[in-house]
Amino acid sequence: MVAKKTPLYDEHVKLGGKIVEYAGWFLPVQFEGLIPEHEAVRNAVGIFDVSHMGQIFVKGKDALAYLQYLCTNDISKAEKNQTIYALFCYPDGGVVDDFLVYKFDEEEYLLVVNAANTEKDFKWMIDNKKDFNIIIENKSDQYGEIAIQGPNSEKVLQKLTDTDLSNIKPFYFEPKVDIMGIECIVSRTGYTGEDGFEVYAPVDEIAKIWNALLEKGQEEGIKPCGLGCRDTLRFEAAMPLYGNEISKDINPLEGGLKFFVKLDKEEDFIGKEALNKQWEEGLKRKVVGFELLGRGIPREGYEIYKDGKKIGHVTTGYMSPTLKKSIGNALVDINETEIGNEFEIMIRNKPVKAKVISRKFLKNK
Template sequence: MELKKTPLYDEHVKLGGKVVDYAGWALPVQYEGIMKEHKAVRTAAGIFDVTHMGEIIVKGKDALEYLQYIFTNDLSKLTKNRIIYTFLCYPDGGVVDDLLVYKIDEDEYMLVPNAANTDKDFKWMIDNKKNFNIIIENVSDQIGEVALQGPLSEKILNELTEEDLSEIKPFSFKKDIIIADVKALVSRTGYTGEDGFEIYTSSEDIKKVWNSILEVGEKYGIAPTGLGCRDTLRFEAGLPLYGHEISENISPLEGDLKFFVKLNKEDFIGKEVLEKQDKNLSRKVVGFELKGRGVPRENYEIHKNGNKIGHVTTGYFSPTLKKNIGMALIDIAETEIGNEIDIIIRNKPVKAEIINKRFYKR
């Protein structure tokens, strides 16, 4: 099957990006190297092509009521031009997807699902539409998106707009603002643990935005950045990745993300099971630091006193902290901070200690 290409595909090739298959998309995993790109985002700025992410519009008289029914978080608190992070759950509490919801207007919302899940989410939403008076549209093909991330993001973007970007607070956005002579929606969001922006335009205009940001960002030390460092950055910040810390088999509560599940709101899909689980949680995602040698990798077994108690969900050598760290789903009895566990690396137990999974704070 031929890979889908974003409007920026030729730019990635021009810049020497190492293109790989990511959820059916041809995207750069790196340009000059994951470590270098990771450092650029932590110290200056990086720009990611995230056009592969989905965009689904929900609008109509019952939009809020419908979204309250399908999502775990409480959208009744969401005001216009604000954004909320939430989960779509199956009736058994497993996760369909984690996504951002943008409140465009009183009766209109934009949802941003993970690329690999967009079609599945859209189908799930249509299948659970019931008699709600709403329109659900998958507009992913019409929209291009880049993420500008890092401490110098605002300085760089300021050079391309008349808008006062300091007015855009974290988890809020402005619509129809001009960036590099192009009309865009700009939100103060990202997936790196750094300050930054996500910029949405039409598919035709995204190339101009990408090139303009790289051009003005050069003097600030900007780097084009690939999927490789997107993962190391999100992981250091303790942010979950679908299919790892949450999945159809790992609920938001097991993923240690209870904050985004409002069990006190009216009924929503999965509520009943999540309420029961909350009273008797048997396993949970934690952070750990390796004390011995080796790099913890996804799905490595975790033991305690010779018994299996769980597995690694994500593991890396952290470029910022210079330590081998990871996240793991383990038995609830072993999740205490400071607890010692064994990670099985090449059939040998390597000592590790449970620590806070927010490994990095800016």
């Protein structure tokens, strides 16, 4: 299958972005470089092309009941114009995907799902529609999406709109914001641990917004950013990545996402029974944070040992650009998850000591 191009592909090429194939899309992995882009988001402002993400709308009088049946979180708690993090699970508790739910009103919701899972998610939603009185529409090909992230993000985006962005609280959105005469959905959300916004605009208009942000944000130190620093930023901020910290084989309880799995909500949801049973019986393994005590970079998939016995594997690992040390997440045996516990990670066939630390690598985020 040939990878797809986002509506901003030509802009990335013009800017000299290093293009790679990711989740079936051609996307920039970096422009100037991972470290300067990472630091721009932590200290100033960066923008990301996230047009590859999927947008699936659910409308109709049973929209809420349907989402309660599919989602682990309690969607009934969402207010109008609020976004809420949730997951779909298989009957055995494994994760179909994680996503944000945007509530327009009781009868209209938008799910922003992972790019690689968009078709799978849409099929899952159709297959589990049952008799709910709803319409499910995959409108992913109609939207471009830009993430503006960092302490200066509001200042830069405010230059393009008369809507007072300070009125949008974190994890809320405005459904109709005029940006340069273009009607956009603007949410105060992101995947970096910093303040920021995500802007959804028609595919044929998104490049105008991208270029205007780069032009108007010069004073604030704006940089275009690629997938490379998107991953280091989300990981430092303890945000999971589907396929790493959660997957069809790693359920949300094991992934440390119990807060988003409402086992006590009245409605049954797909996977609830299996997850409830596992929670009551006790987890056998869990994702923890760790810090490398020796030299090396712990990469995804590296095996972890304790006293000669394999106890797990690394799910994500990096030299943290912010903390300047090798840290990571690992799925390990439940008996090895205490803070301060030590184990060994096999890096290039050599055991390197590591110790369990809090996954909240950045204390202030």
